[in-house]
Amino acid sequence: MRTVSEQVGPVAPPRWLRGPWRWLVLALAAAFFFAPVGVRVFGVRAKPIENRPLVAFPPLSRGFHIFADLTQWSIDHLPLRKLAVRTNARLSEDLFGEPPTYNVAGAPVGIGQGAALAGGARPAPGGSFDNMVISGSHGWLFLGDEFVRGCTPDFTLTQFTAALRRLDTIVTASGRKLVLIVAPDKDTVDQRFVSSSTPFAACSRQAKAERWAALGALGLPDFVDLLPRLQVEERTTGQPSFLALDSHWSDRSSTTVFVKSMLDALSPSLYASARVAPGPRQAYTGDLSVLNGAPMQGSDVRWLLTRPGVAPGATTTTTPFLNFPITHYVNAARPGVPLVRPHTLLYGDSFSVRALDQIAPFFADLTYIPEVSRGAVEGPQARAAAIAALAEQIRSADVVVVEQAERELVSAVGSILAPDVLDALQSALAKAPRGRGLSVR
């Protein structure tokens, strides 16, 4: 019968740890524990590597909460962290040919602490990618969420179409015009770069096809169906609509498809009044590569859109809205140069933001408000504030342009179709009907 010794370890350091081995191990240990502190002493400071500023040192008045705050502060201000993130991404891609995953190592698993610790974090219902970015073919990157949400949306098809009808009814019944634009996901448009073995891809493709078909069949009067237009553009130019390293489409697609389609829905004369031409090729850093922890640059032709005869007026950034501003544009135009005159609200995501400089000169009075999912990130109170701000802005508008990415539109958290958002809009608009209609002069 085997017996296991109950002796604790030896008193003296082991024999092998004499002479040079000891110094080698000590050097390794010192480098391991003291490298970040050491480089900090020599002036190396952490820089923001995520899309937010570094967390400030918490005040002592936080009481016991200071420890949680200090943990985030210590992570943000850890020198060499950027190097670690880049190294991890490089190792993952070079050794395993796949984007890195970002699991936060943490508490021990299931050891006397009860079920709360057993197994650690669990996947969200419907599943998720730990790595936010998925590699496609030819070096293309995709957002993992596009596949997961495509496959397992928060809304059923019936709920989705019912909510779209409800949004349309709420806005149009109040006397306002609603232009609805859905920015198709990258994998919806450029499926040929999606690897066939990508999890959720097959399921996502089928679900998305059904959703787009349902969207078209709804017959909403001012729904701008971008998907066929992008597909036509791809066939015409022979170029993909989206950028290989980015979650957004190219500047060409943004200008000649997105901006044009939005304006056409308001008045066909608008886009025709602009001068549009390809400009120089410019480098860009792909947002998906940044999410990957290994920023990469690509290049894209910049498209120039100018409006002769339009004098930019005041551009004011009003209330900081959950770190993202609500921006108000006022423009004037020479006689004969058309502008959308009624107060217009553009509710949109990063696709709109990227095109704002091109969109704004077509409006006499335009307000841009970021989507409510910003609030969801900050917590329930911020979400409520975001929804209230959106309702208030729509209440004051005559024309409402809603642009939202496909993946976000089917998310219960981020979508304008979420029941709490629609309830708030219904309540706000019912009290403030409009009847002026759209005028483009």
Added chain:
Amino acid sequence: MSFASPIFLWYFMPALLVVVWLTPRSARNLVVALFSLLFYVWGAGTFVFLLLACIAVNYAAGRLVEPGRGGASERSRKLWLAATASFDVGILAIWKYGTFAQQQFHALVHDFGGSTGSVLRIALPIGISFFTFHHLSYVIDVYRGVRPAQRHPVAFVTYIAMFPQLIAGPIVRYHEIADQLPERRPDRLGDFAAGFPRFAHGLAKKVIVADSIGPIADSIFALSSNQLTTPAAWLGALAYALQIYFDFSGYSDMAIGLGRMLGFRLPENFARPYSAVSITDFWRRWHMSLSRWFRDYLYIPLGGNRGSAGRTYFNLYLVFALVGFWHGANWTFLIWGLYHGSWLVLERVTGYRSWADERLRVLRRLFTYFVVVVGWVFFRAPNLHAAGSMLQAMFVPRFGPLPDTVTAAANTQRTLTFALALLVVLIPGRFVLGRFLEASTSRIGSLARVGVTAVAAPYAAVLVAAGTFSPFLYFRF
């Protein structure tokens, strides 16, 4: 605060090491005690007051239960021991099992058509299972006269709150460490050098292996019963078996290494458990410090195996029911404990436990591993229904493609890590990589030890630091 976190590795540890080395040897316990309380308050917040209250009670109780204390009678010592043990167990019962007990009561009332108010949720203080067992070990050892009561409050706080073992063990019986507390270690650099490789290997086991395999197990245990197939269920059970071993033994390695760096020798907690040839053997190798605690303070006082066969079986069942329940307030843990208790009894009844280790070694090892893996299903499943679904999928053949959630979780890196980890635990029992790295005195052994440390520590550090990366998609705003 986890050992595998930036705040611990690159703020807490450097600060601790600098203070330890800048202060006299005699101040070691004070430094360790203060840093341990800081470590605890970081993760547990105001629960530090509960810990301090327990420390105060048990410190005082140690003096009251000590033999030969100013003519105190045996009866009075026994009463004080009973009162202190009741206090310690009561603390554990309230904070760890209070919510669970209420839930069961409410469910029972509901079943009989009654109604109750809402369940009062009681937060679980980190490490309560461990510090309670340390306190019990202390008062019992002192009562038995195995070691005298600790006179120095600082040394007592050091024993109870010592951060290497505070939140995940090993469970250190007082008599194992009592003699080390007053030591003034002459070779602090030697201790540090001796502990670091062990710590680095543990960190690598946790961060590189366990955290890679975990998402595979998580994705499968999250499947609904109609999504589970036989291959997926076995993959999930095997993945969890590997995850919990590399995670827990990695944590123990880190604890032992950290203790060593500070001049303490903590007891071993694992001895290649998946090499076991029986469940009896498994429990000599898995979470050894817990087995020893239950053996010394419960199984033997109950009579152990000195009574009738029936009494021995009862003792085993009772001990393993409590072992299971100690792991968490859920029926799944109780079933897991009873499952192991049943195998232990069966091995006694059949005489299987007395077979020579070499007899049918490979087959017995595989069978033991099979039994243990099946047991982990109860341990990991969120409830008995989920465990039942998983076991049904494992044993009633059902085939189909792996769900997307599983293929998404089982990327190349994780699948490779899973395969290598499985290979490591299934290689012949005589070749123990950890033992070779820990104890080989040859030049090759030293080279391997330092080489593994030099590769594993930086890679683990990269994963820990990179694991904190959490950008927000809309960075262009």
